[in-house]
Amino acid sequence: MDVLIHLFVGLHIIGIAALLGGFFTQMKAMGQGTARFVPAMLHGALTMLVTGVALVGLNQAEGNTVNAVKIGVKLALLIVILGLVYVKRDDETVDKRLFGLVGLLTVTNIFIAVLWT
Numbered sequence: 001m002d003v004l005i006h007l008f009v010g011l012h013i014i015g016i017a018a019l020l021g022g023f024f025t026q027m028k029a030m031g032q033g034t035a036r037f038v039p040a041m042l043h044g045a046l047t048m049l050v051t052g053v054a055l056v057g058l059n060q061a062e063g064n065t066v067n068a069v070k071i072g073v074k075l076a077l078l079i080v081i082l083g084l085v086y087v088k089r090d091d092e093t094v095d096k097r098l099f100g101l102v103g104l105l106t107v108t109n110i111f112i113a114v115l116w117t
Contacts, residue, residue: 020044045085
């Protein structure tokens with residue numbers, strides 16, 4: 001079961017990398033006001049959602065305790081990120097404040113995962 005959990009952690013990190021990497025590739029465009037949500041951002045957020053839910057289930061099945069408040073906060077942030085990216089995915093340009101908010105929420109989600117023990 002540990003191998004399966006580690007596999008999903010790796011996939012979860014790949015999802016974070018896709019979401020944050022997509023944001024970073026558009027930062028120059030964000031400064032010019034022409035940023036858009038790229039498909040990697042949507043796929044990364046979806047990967048994070050699926051693997052995160054799987055990780056919670058696998059950890060509970062293993063008998064590990066799961067911090068429900070932490071998971072709830074991370075899930076809420078991810079749902080906001082996913083909602084914004086999904087709704088605006090076909091727009092040619094996205095308002096720079098909205099685009100920056102997605103980046104800020106993504107980084108916040110990362111720091112919650114790492115620092116909240």
